[in-house]
Amino acid sequence: MSNTRLPSFKFLIGFEAAARLGNYSRAAEELFVSQSAVSHQISQLEQQVGQPLFRRKGRGVELTVAGSLLLDSVGKSLEHIRNGLARIETYMDDxxxxxxxxxxxxxxxxxxxxxxxxxxxxxxxxxxxxxxxxxxxxxxxxxxxxxxxxxxxxxxxxxxxxxxxxxxxxxxxxxxxxxxxxxxxxxxxxxxxxxxxxxxxxxxxxxxxxxxxxxxxxxxxxxxxxxxxxxxxxxxxxxxxxxxxxxxxxxxxxxxxxxxxxxxxxxxxxxxxxxxxxxxxxxxxxxxxxxxxxxxxxxxxxx
Missing domain, CATH: 3.40.190.290 (D-Maltodextrin-Binding Protein; domain 2)
Structure with a gap:
């Protein structure tokens, strides 16, 4: 069994938004936080996984190989969570x-x-x-x-x-x-x-x-x-x-x-x-x- 410590959920959400939108600024707008907050979250996440997850590309960013691998898991997990929350919201209808x-x-x-x-x-x-x-x-x-x-x-x-x-x-x-x-x-x-x-x-x-x-x-x-x-x-x-x-x-x-x-x-x-x-x-x-x-x-x- 792996003893790898799971990253903060906040870091993963910031990472997924930046990867999906290809830009820290747009990710910050979507999450209602500052660009520096998103940049800090991703820096912390990169320190924890021990590899760079993004590289600069023009005014935006693109994923590294490690970043693409992580996004595959994180994206599916977050989508699963969103679907579950949507189902709960449906059942809240009185x-x-x-x-x-x-x-x-x-x-x-x-x-x-x-x-x-x-x-x-x-x-x-x-x-x-x-x-x-x-x-x-x-x-x-x-x-x-x-x-x-x-x-x-x-x-x-x-x-x-x-x-x-x-x-x-x-x-x-x-x-x-x-x-x-x-x-x-x-x-x-x-x-x-x-x-x-x-x-x-x-x-x-x-x-x-x-x-x-x-x-x-x-x-x-x-x-x-x-x-x-x-x-x-x-x-x-x-x-x-x-x-x-x-x-x-x-x-x-x-x-x-x-x-x-x-x-x-x-x-x-x-x-x-x-x-x-x-x-x-x-x-x-x-x-x-x-x-x-x-x-x-x-x-x-x-x-």
Missing amino acids: RLVTLVCPAPVANGWLQPRVDRLLQAHPDLCPIISVDESARFIDELDVDIAITRVPLRQEGVFEVPLLTDELVAVGPATSTDDAALGLLCLEDDLTSDRIGPFIRAHFGGRRKAAIYDDPRLVLDAALRGRGIALVSRLLADDALRTGQLRLLADSPRLPLGSLWISRAEGPSRLPLVRGVFDSLLQFAQEDAQNMRQIDQSVENTSIV
């Missing part, structure tokens, strides 16, 4: 609320409700992420997390939000479901729990396509390519808008509850609590709507 959610739920349930969120909270600018690894409240700038299992983190308040199930959905215009092939997710076919369910209840139906992303399964059904086995929450918007319909008499497989979490006590921003409460309200309303859709499907199958 309109931002970061919400992490599984991709199928974000696509099928959350995204169609963003307009309602914005109506309820006009100042809101939501940051919606499907990175399920970043779900630690207040540790990775996550304000609200929707997850398939409780987080059980200290200092986190969480409650059940929605229930989900695997359902069979078909094109709204189809008149002969028996003729349609099966659209399904590759992971479901190999799952210890979902795989046997599919084989037991849909094994006799030819496979029309197999995908590695549930959103592609849903898209294929919307394009009329077959019967899709998908999360009901993923299909939620398509069912509510009549683009797809639940297949009457088709069995369903419960997929459990989704949980919504936020920090206990006062939130980082007042908006966080408001968004959390709005999502809970939407979920309660949707539970009633789902029961109405189910009742409609049951009535259709009876007829």
Whole structure:
């Protein structure tokens, strides 16, 4: 391990500015210091590294070989720091609320409700992420997390939000479901729990396509390519808008509850609590709507 003492950060900033601008005077103007201050900083830096970093060129300066090598590292490091500070500045915006959610739920349930969120909270600018690894409240700038299992983190308040199930959905215009092939997710076919369910209840139906992303399964059904086995929450918007319909008499497989979490006590921003409460309200309303859709499907199958 090197024992080289790191130069003063002030020296490195002066060096980078002078190297970038090719002139001590312009570097001084940019840094709001005197030209002699910049010259002194660079002299001190040269003494510490033991080599000249600049040579005179006309009214300006140019880098020596040693200076070019140092600038390569210093320039990249300062740019990295500037980018980090810019990111922090972005997160200081008190309109931002970061919400992490599984991709199928974000696509099928959350995204169609963003307009309602914005109506309820006009100042809101939501940051919606499907990175399920970043779900630690207040540790990775996550304000609200929707997850398939409780987080059980200290200092986190969480409650059940929605229930989900695997359902069979078909094109709204189809008149002969028996003729349609099966659209399904590759992971479901190999799952210890979902795989046997599919084989037991849909094994006799030819496979029309197999995908590695549930959103592609849903898209294929919307394009009329077959019967899709998908999360009901993923299909939620398509069912509510009549683009797809639940297949009457088709069995369903419960997929459990989704949980919504936020920090206990006062939130980082007042908006966080408001968004959390709005999502809970939407979920309660949707539970009633789902029961109405189910009742409609049951009535259709009876007829």
